[in-house]
Amino acid sequence: MSHSLGRTRWKRFAVIMVPGMAVATTLGIGIAKGALAASFFVSGQRFQLSVDSLVGHGMSAYSTIDVTRNGVRIPVEVTGLRYALIRGLCESVVTEVPFLGPYTLRLTGADRVRRAEARDIFIDATSITARQQNSHGLNIGVAAGALTKGPVNPGDRHSRFFDPNGVAQQASTVFLADARWQAVAVTAVTLDVPDIRVRLRAGHHECF
Numbered sequence: 001m002s003h004s005l006g007r008t009r010w011k012r013f014a015v016i017m018v019p020g021m022a023v024a025t026t027l028g029i030g031i032a033k034g035a036l037a038a039s040f041f042v043s044g045q046r047f048q049l050s051v052d053s054l055v056g057h058g059m060s061a062y063s064t065i066d067v068t069r070n071g072v073r074i075p076v077e078v079t080g081l082r083y084a085l086i087r088g089l090c091e092s093v094v095t096e097v098p099f100l101g102p103y104t105l106r107l108t109g110a111d112r113v114r115r116a117e118a119r120d121i122f123i124d125a126t127s128i129t130a131r132q133q134n135s136h137g138l139n140i141g142v143a144a145g146a147l148t149k150g151p152v153n154p155g156d157r158h159s160r161f162f163d164p165n166g167v168a169q170q171a172s173t174v175f176l177a178d179a180r181w182q183a184v185a186v187t188a189v190t191l192d193v194p195d196i197r198v199r200l201r202a203g204h205h206e207c208f
Contacts, residue, residue: 052088060150062168065161090207109196121188137172
């Protein structure tokens with residue numbers, strides 16, 4: 001019985017980690033697939049995403065609900081950016097491995113000369129913090145269905161959980177310093193990350 005359970009958990013570990021490695025490799029050379037903006041089931045596992053600094057053009061923020069394959073609903077706050085320049089990018093996820101304990105998959109990049117570039121990026125998060133935020137052309141209280149300065153994920157716009165009359169905010173430009181997201185999903189039409197590094201280590205080695 002225990003041997004079978006161990007095999008099952010190892011398969012689960014591989015499902016989480018191996019695609020993560022593939023995604024990391026893809027991010028290193030940049031991606032441009034409009035299909036990324038489509039709706040999908042989330043795994044439900046939280047991961048950490050942080051940036052030392054972010055300069056964004058065309059920002060939106062609105063609430064919706066992500067859904068797992070098992071039908072679990074996760075309320076999220078979506079940060080959308082038409083274009084962003086990012087310094088000091090970090091993403092991490094921790095998985096429990098049977099008999100070995102926790103392992104952390106951590107991806108870092110854009111912490112040297114070149115900055116990461118993203119187009120039409122959406123971060124679905126359960127919590128957001130930042131040491132500082134500066135906004136230009138800010139509108140708070142705009143209806144989510146009337147956002148014009150920042151984007152709405154097409155997958156969200158056509159979701160039954162998207163309220164076009166819900167409270168949202170937008171800005172022409174935004175600057176974030178030491179921003180941190182506890183996220184369940186990130187999608188982007190294009191994300192180009194220079195100097196990327198991926199490391200799998202025993203223990204907890206999260207971004208923050």
